[in-house]
Amino acid sequence: MNPSFEGESLLSIRNLTKQYGDLKAVDDVTLDIEPGEIFALLGPNGAGKTTLISCVAGLITKFDGAVEVAGYDVRDNPEITRRLVGLVPQELKYDAFFSVKDSLRYQGGFFGVRPDEERIDELLRAFSLYDKRDQRTRWLSGGMQRRLMICKALMHDPVLLFLDEPTAGVDVELRDELWDYVRQMRDRGTTVVLTTHYLEEAEKLADRIGIIREGELLRVDDREELLTEYGIRRVTLQLNDPVPADLTSSLSAMEINQVGEAKIEMVYREDSLDPDAPTPVDELVAEIVERGLSIRWMEGGRSSLEEIFKKLVY
Amino acid sequence: MSVTDVVAIDGRDTEVESPDDEAEFDETSARERAATAARRRIARTVEIAEGGGWYGTWMLFRKELERFWNVAGQTIISPVVTTLLYFLVFGYSLKDRMREIQGVPYVEFLVPGLVMLALINNSFINSAFSFFITKIHGNIVDVLVTPLNPIQLTVGYTAASIIRGLIVGGCIWAVAAAMGAGTIHNPAIVLAFMLLTSFAFASLGLAIAIVAEDFDHINLLPNFLITPLTFLGGVFYSIEMLPGVWPTVSKFNPVLYMVNGIRYGMTGVSDVSIQMCFTVVVSLCLLFLVTSLWLLATGKNIRE
Numbered sequence: 223m224n225p226s227f228e229g230e231s232l233l234s235i236r237n238l239t240k241q242y243g244d245l246k247a248v249d250d251v252t253l254d255i256e257p258g259e260i261f262a263l264l265g266p267n268g269a270g271k272t273t274l275i276s277c278v279a280g281l282i283t284k285f286d287g288a289v290e291v292a293g294y295d296v297r298d299n300p301e302i303t304r305r306l307v308g309l310v311p312q313e314l315k316y317d318a319f320f321s322v323k324d325s326l327r328y329q330g331g332f333f334g335v336r337p338d339e340e341r342i343d344e345l346l347r348a349f350s351l352y353d354k355r356d357q358r359t360r361w362l363s364g365g366m367q368r369r370l371m372i373c374k375a376l377m378h379d380p381v382l383l384f385l386d387e388p389t390a391g392v393d394v395e396l397r398d399e400l401w402d403y404v405r406q407m408r409d410r411g412t413t414v415v416l417t418t419h420y421l422e423e424a425e426k427l428a429d430r431i432g433i434i435r436e437g438e439l440l441r442v443d444d445r446e447e448l449l450t451e452y453g454i455r456r457v458t459l460q461l462n463d464p465v466p467a468d469l470t471s472s473l474s475a476m477e478i479n480q481v482g483e484a485k486i487e488m489v490y491r492e493d494s495l496d497p498d499a500p501t502p503v504d505e506l507v508a509e510i511v512e513r514g515l516s517i518r519w520m521e522g523g524r525s526s527l528e529e530i531f532k533k534l535v536y
Numbered sequence: 537m538s539v540t541d542v543v544a545i546d547g548r549d550t551e552v553e554s555p556d557d558e559a560e561f562d563e564t565s566a567r568e569r570a571a572t573a574a575r576r577r578i579a580r581t582v583e584i585a586e587g588g589g590w591y592g593t594w595m596l597f598r599k600e601l602e603r604f605w606n607v608a609g610q611t612i613i614s615p616v617v618t619t620l621l622y623f624l625v626f627g628y629s630l631k632d633r634m635r636e637i638q639g640v641p642y643v644e645f646l647v648p649g650l651v652m653l654a655l656i657n658n659s660f661i662n663s664a665f666s667f668f669i670t671k672i673h674g675n676i677v678d679v680l681v682t683p684l685n686p687i688q689l690t691v692g693y694t695a696a697s698i699i700r701g702l703i704v705g706g707c708i709w710a711v712a713a714a715m716g717a718g719t720i721h722n723p724a725i726v727l728a729f730m731l732l733t734s735f736a737f738a739s740l741g742l743a744i745a746i747v748a749e750d751f752d753h754i755n756l757l758p759n760f761l762i763t764p765l766t767f768l769g770g771v772f773y774s775i776e777m778l779p780g781v782w783p784t785v786s787k788f789n790p791v792l793y794m795v796n797g798i799r800y801g802m803t804g805v806s807d808v809s810i811q812m813c814f815t816v817v818v819s820l821c822l823l824f825l826v827t828s829l830w831l832l833a834t835g836k837n838i839r840e
Binding site: 224225226227228232256257258259276279280281282283284292294300301302303304305306307308309311313315316317318319320324328329331332333334336374379380381408409410411412413429 | 566567569570571572573574575576577578579580581582583584585586587588589591592594595596598599602603606607669670673674675677678679680681682683684685835839840
């Protein structure tokens with residue numbers, strides 16, 4: 223029988239506050255991260271994302287509140303919690319004296335991981351660094367250094383991985399590789415917390431999303447719930463004929479506008495619909511058909527996380 | 537170019553799905569499956585983490601060794617050559633005028649002083665420079681996120697610095713010996729003073745690197761304290777040769793005891809008692825060790 227961790231949350235943050243003078247970089251944050259999830263911490267620059275992560279990873283030890291990883295306090299048992307956590311910092315850093323391979327070998331070693339050439343090679347291949355394995359790290363390009371930093375954080379196979387703005391300044395190729403890799407890691411049991419201000423990233427990857435502004439965690443939701451609760455459906459119809467003047471007024475219950483001679487845009491909130499009544503789209507289409515009008519095309523979409531985020535944060 | 541497979545340290549990690557469980561897993565969501573895998577991995581990694589161990593310290597030591605070894609031209613050869621210039625200039629230009637000090641030929645009297653001079657500088661600058669440069673480059677983060685505790689960090693950094701001090705000091709002695717000036721009176725005492733002195737200054741270097749905010753701070757101590765104290769600590773002369781109150785003043789200089797300790801080990805003569813030499817060097821070891829441990833434990837200047 224394999225042992226299994228029984229706790230509710232892998233990471234438990236209770237009333238975390240980090241103050242710099244008058245500025246509260248993190249303000250009374252309480253947050254739980256569940257085993258096996260991908261959590262996105264979303265916020266503008268200077269919102270306190272990196273500070274929050276630094277408190278967990280051990281870079282900041284003077285803070286108010288409590289942080290536990292797998293039930294161990296990060297300040298009372300750092301030798302245990304740091305073994306569980308991996309961190310890919312935001313800023314590019316390189317070790318001027320060592321080759322790519324050596325820096326991985328030593329980084330794993332610091333965590334007590336014996337050198338395993340096979341594993342190092344596999345990681346290097348997975349992040350397209352294999353050809354650069356014997357190069358000094360200082361000669362790597364920015365994108366390559368970012369890859370190396372990710373490999374370094376993975377050397378000890380952490381169960382809780384923090385990616386601090388992982389795709390800041392990287393090309394589309396690495397971004398897609400990384401997203402793919404994050405999903406695969408999650409599938410084999412790595413819990414991932416990523417900070418980002420690219421909303422697309424959170425929308426594509428995260429199971430849950432926390433929105434942080436000026437150190438305060440404004441809300442934490444399931445991605446789908448957030449999109450549904452704050453999301454707006456938008457449907458646009460292009461008719462073959464001019465829109466009759468009284469068409470939109472006859473459907474006054476809905477937010478509906480004529481946006482061109484033959485174009486109609488309709489906006490509605492999904493969560494406010496009565497499940498037993500016809501939907502606004504039903505009504506509009508029925509009205510158009512009844513009047514004998516023809517629809518050339520119809521398109522629709524849901525508001526992105528970006529719009530929701532702007533609404534919540536600004 | 538694509539990511540094809542997730543790399544696991546240990547193959548068991550991926551054994552979440554087994555053929556027998558297939559039907560069951562079909563009903564659970566991917567997220568629940570990930571949670572199950574995560575819970576197993578957490579339990580196993582906690583076990584590993586609780587095991588602790590000193591392997592990380594060993595790897596830090598190895599990395600630090602490799603760091604100075606990769607640039608041995610600057611870290612080993614250059615200090616050896618510089619020190620040998622002192623040996624040639626002072627030893628051979630003054631040997632006809634000085635002949636003997638306390639019954640020991642001057643070149644032989646000079647060798648332990650020069651060994652100590654190089655040992656002090658190199659053990660100090662090795663840990664100071666290495667730690668400071670990682671701090672400035674920001675890759676100190678690589679070390680700070682590891683489970684290494686203050687004691688382990690100190691051991692890793694100072695042990696490598698001690699090795700550098702011993703190598704440089706040993707090379708100087710070996711070259712001097714090849715030129716006929718390498719005496720050994722008591723090898724145990726020589727080794728003890730080389731080890732203790734390099735440990736003291738390696739710890740001091742670490743402490744200074746933690747506190748320092750720019751390169752000037754790193755150079756301040758060697759330039760204005762360590763080098764003057766070393767030169768005035770009897771490297772080139774016996775304090776008995778000094779006039780007036782200066783022999784007494786010199787006894788407040790801690791480096792005097794290190795130079796005389798190793799000089800006793802090599803030549804059998806010393807300006808001060810060997811017991812006193814041991815007392816001073818051990819006290820300095822403790823003082824600098826405690827200081828660097830305290831700085832690392834409080835996280836001053838490196839953790840917020």
